[in-house]
Amino acid sequence: MARLQLSVVAACAVLLALVAPSIAGDPDMLQDVCVADLASPIKINGFPCKKNITADDFFFAGLKKAGNTNNPAGSVVTAANVLSFPGVNTLGVSMARIDYAVGGQNPPHTHPRATEIIFVTEGTLEVGFITTANKLFTKVVTVGEVFVFPRGLVHFQQNRGNCSASVIAAFNSQLQGTQAIATTLLAATPPVPTDVLAKAFRVDNEDIDAVKARFN
Secondary structure, rough: OHHHHHHHHHHHHHHHHHHHHOOOOOOOOOOOOOEOOOOOOOOEEOEEEOOOOOOOOOOOOOOOOOOOOOOOOOOOEEEOOOOOOOOOOOOOOOOEEEOOOOEEEEEEEOOOOOOOEEEEEEOEEEEEEEOOOEEEEEEEEOOOEEEEEEEEEEEEEEEOOOOOEEEEEOOOOOOOOEEEEHHHHHHHOOOOOOHHHHHHOOOOOOHHHHHOOOOO
16 A cells, blocks of 8 residues: 555656646647547547546546556556546646566657656666667666656666566656657568668668568
8 A cells, every 4th residue: 555655646746747838748738628539530739629528537547457568578558648548638748557577678669759757666677768879878776766768769668676567657748659669660561671671780681581570
């Protein structure tokens, strides 16, 4: 119970830290609320407002339980962004829970529309980000500690403990966007030409084809 209370307090704190307009990743809101109408055929930069709203539109219970980490990465992200939590539409914030199996990894990726801040609720993680000057900043973090990943920079988390791990993440965008580096390059549709990747990574075409096959 104490751990759960600590997690809730920390989650609220990191969200409030990201709400300030001076660091908002999304445009400023023009009305009190605008619950996303995800079923609307209208396409705009964001989502149109739903006409009839209730308190339930501003509630999300999806972060209470650990997600299933039985996958090649050994991790899973449970998102509380506008696509699953329409009440955050136009508010410039969202959250996520990330769970990691032993040895699990949230692979190198970027968020083009948001800075991310994480609060560790369980386990021990090695986390880091890489600047545009190719400088790596990395740190081992554990329960109760916080780390921030600047907007748009490649970053990762790796479980370095002997038990499962989890974090609560907050973003200064209602829909931060996620681009996983390996998946982007090796599993795009249509595919990135093999010779392009081979030249970029300075390997043979056969090497790229072998790795691509693992993402099919």
